[in-house]
Amino acid sequence: MSPTPRTALTIAGSDSGGGAGIQADLRTFFACGVHGMTAITAVTVQNSLGVQGFTEIPVDTVTAQIKAVSGDMGVDAAKTGMLATAEIIEEVAKTFEEVHIGRHAEKPLVVDPVAASMHGDALLREEALEAIRSELFPRATLVTPNLDEVRLLTGITVTDGGSQREAAKALIDLGPQWVLVKGGHMHGDPRCVDLLSDGVQFVELSGTRYDTEHTHGGGDTLAAAITASLAKGLGVPDAVAAGKRFIERSVAESYPLGGGVGPVSPFWRLAHDD
Template identity: 60%
Template sequence: MGEPTVGVTPPRVLTIAGTDSGGGAGVAADLRAFTGCGVHGCIAVTAVTVQNSVGVTGVHPIPPETVAAQIETVAGDIGLDAAKTGMLASRPIIEAIVAACDRVGIGGTGPIPFVIDPVAASMHGDPLLADEALDAYRTLLFPRATVITPNLDEVRLLVGIDVHDRSAQYDAAKVLHGLGPQYVLVKGGHLEEDVDRCVDLLYDGHTFTELPGPRFDTGNTHGGGDSMGAAIASGLARGLAVPEAVAFGKRYVVEAVRHSYPLGAGHGPVSPLWAVRHWWEEPTP
């Protein structure tokens, strides 16, 4: 018998995000995670950034109509089993994305699950989202989301809650769920009270689920949020229910951080290589 993957089309997932010239975050991180999770990745680029491991020195948005055309062209030919967002740059781009997603059935009442990672700043603190776009996230994207995945900095920007303890993490999840997503995942990577673990909190409007994981002593976490969102979308594309897809994404990113590596003079990236068979180290057949 041949290998089971030969000639078999894997699940297809679209990332709608910006580039990272350093290869650690954005569409680069998403495509790396898609491969690690066994799905085919497609892209709709929203902006080209100029960045390395130290910081972002330029952001160049793509015309909104070009972003929308990428989404519709991919969905119309290749088809999609899930989609996710990353850095969206501006309100006009978000509006174009919403219109395109409605036309092809991504999110909302459509059949294609939609993961919204509300990226507002890089891990270096460099702004990646114009101020007027925050309201577009709240009013246009969140009501269409299967799950949103803000970190604590994004929670503060989106709903004004400064999360310093578990109680505030629960409060933030409730407020964010009121904006319309089916599920909210408040990521706890920056929570000060968790010294030796990282607890993400999932909420569906009725039930809270804590997802604990180890905290690693490393600054090489570039692209971690992007990678987790991509892994969650991959789980949804594989047919997992949201709680199981989130647990799938949590497992992926824990191992990606565990295997992260230094790169350049700043923050290195999380690594998908733990999920890839090292065929190049095997004997030549």
């Protein structure tokens, strides 16, 4: 029998088109060599053209999923994605305390605060944004907002390296151990620069900016790749660097699918050993 792999749990919504959400997380976990587990928060109706609707999962079912897998199979690291409502966010945060997931507990927690659409529109009401700030961020080992989510969460509009650093400081003040301010939406920069900080260190991770519109699920895939590395025991800076390499290749090999925005592709990992 093969050795049991490390485990990673994603708490997020299901994407019927398979490009983002739970589906993106699971295929990234697989490609990174960890066993993926799920707590589904919502079922979305979507394809490459956008989201046509979603149905929330009852909050007690969401938290029961987390307790079921953590109590039996164990969780080496966890991540959150779409949490939909303030009630789900608050109850998931309480459950993390019970099962010892988060920065002050035994297992790392990556919070991907899914709060804005690809076009920058808010996906959450203000009460849910406040629950992310007050309930999830203080428990997070790492938070991974894009620039539209930074604006919604802090009020800071990031346009350059200076405002990116200002945003990182504001996010650290909300309680996470580390923040990764993603620069993918800073289209004036020919590079794609993400800024990692714990409030003292500021580390720029520069990557290639690819000329493609097919980036669906990119944020989910990056956060999942980081979570997988944390599950394997890497520290945050090394896990983020590994995730950055993973998403860069995934964007480079993204593909068109349907009539809209295609997904990033972790399939390169099946053909390459690096």
